[in-house]
Each structure stands twice: as C-alpha cells, then as structure tokens.
C-alpha cells in the first residue's frame with residue numbers, strides 16, 4: 001500500500017532546518033507514550049535536513065539515549081563503516097532518525113502503540129526533509145510502511161513502492177550485522193555492502 005505525505009512547502013534549506021527544529025522542540029516535551037518516563041533524552045535526528053537520503057532505524061539504544069543522537073553506539077559505528085565503503089557521507093548525504101524517538105527499556109522492540117504514538121514525528125520528518133531515497137533499516141522500520149508479513153532477508157535490497165517520488169529500500173539493521181561477522185559471498189554483511197552500493201548508484205542517477 002502506498003503512503004501519502006502531507007505536502008509541506010519546505011523548498012528552502014533554512015526553512016527545512018527551522019521546521020525540523022520546531023518539530024524537535026515539540027518532540028522533546030512529548031509524553032504521548034510510556035517511554036517518556038524512562039528516557040534520558042529524546043533522540044530526534046542526525047545529519048543534514050537537506051540530505052537526499054533518509055535512513056530510518058528502530059529505536060534509540062543506551063548510547064543514543066545518553067547522547068541524544070541516533071546511531072552512535074557500536075551499531076552506528078558499523079553503519080558509518082558501511083556508508084563510507086559505499087562512498088556515502090553520513091554528514092552530507094544522510095538524514096538519520098528512528099521509528100520511535102525514546103529508548104524502550106532493555107532495548108526491547110517497540111510496541112504497536114508506541115509506534116503509533118510516535119508516528120506523527122516520523123511522518124513530519126519525511127514530509128519536511130523530502131528525501132529522494134529512504135532506507136528502512138531493519139524490520140521495525142519496514143513494519144511501519146509494509147503491511148503484509150515479510151522477512152527482512154527476503155525484502156532487503158529491493159526498491160519498494162511506498163511513496164510517490166521517493167525510492168525506498170529495506171536494508172539490514174547494523175545491530176544484526178554485529179552478530180553476523182562473516183563477509184563471505186551471500187552473507188548479511190556482503191549483502192549490506194551490495195545494497196548500499198546500489199543505493200549509491202541510484203543516488204548518482206537521481207542527482208545527475
């Protein structure tokens with residue numbers, strides 16, 4: 001099923017940055033679900049508001065909760081490594097966020113209620129950033145947009161028809177890759193490398 005975005009007029013990068021700052025300010029005060037009681041900080045985003053690629057993960061972990069920045073722990077460092085190898089700049093090419101903005105206790109998977117409560121922030125971010133490409137990083141991010149049952153191993157690497165004018169691909173979450181060290185042909189790390197190479201090719205085509 002296709003998802004519709006609110007048509008926010010944010011062509012100018014300064015206006016985008018201002019709109020995101022306002023959304024972040026609201027998010028920092030949010031008490032719409034139980035996770036507000038246990039968070040240290042809300043974790044809104046990292047990277048450039050005018051980035052052509054938006055990467056959406058699952059939820060903040062301990063390092064992210066402490067720093068307020070997504071993907072800074074071990075999984076984030078591994079993600080940086082994969083991005084670099086594919087010729088993608090985390091700082092300039094990506095805007096990074098999570099499906100939900102507060103850390104679930106013991107890093108459990110967010111509940112459906114928590115995801116629904118937090119959805120407006122994510123959809124707001126997509127509407128304002130208007131990326132050319134969205135990377136859904138791991139099953140939780142994919143579940144927000146794909147209704148049918150799926151296995152991330154079957155869906156990853158494919159371009160998905162979810163939004164008009166945005167190319168969407170599911171990729172493995174780096175936390176999964178931390179548990180799978182092999183780089184042999186066909187291994188998850190090998191597939192992640194291939195997927196991000198394809199993303200880079202697509203990005204170059206789009207920006208031509």
Ligand code: SF4
Nearest residue numbers: 030033036102117118
């Ligand atoms: S997870 Fe989202 S909805 Fe829940 S308190 Fe945090 S910002 Fe609000």
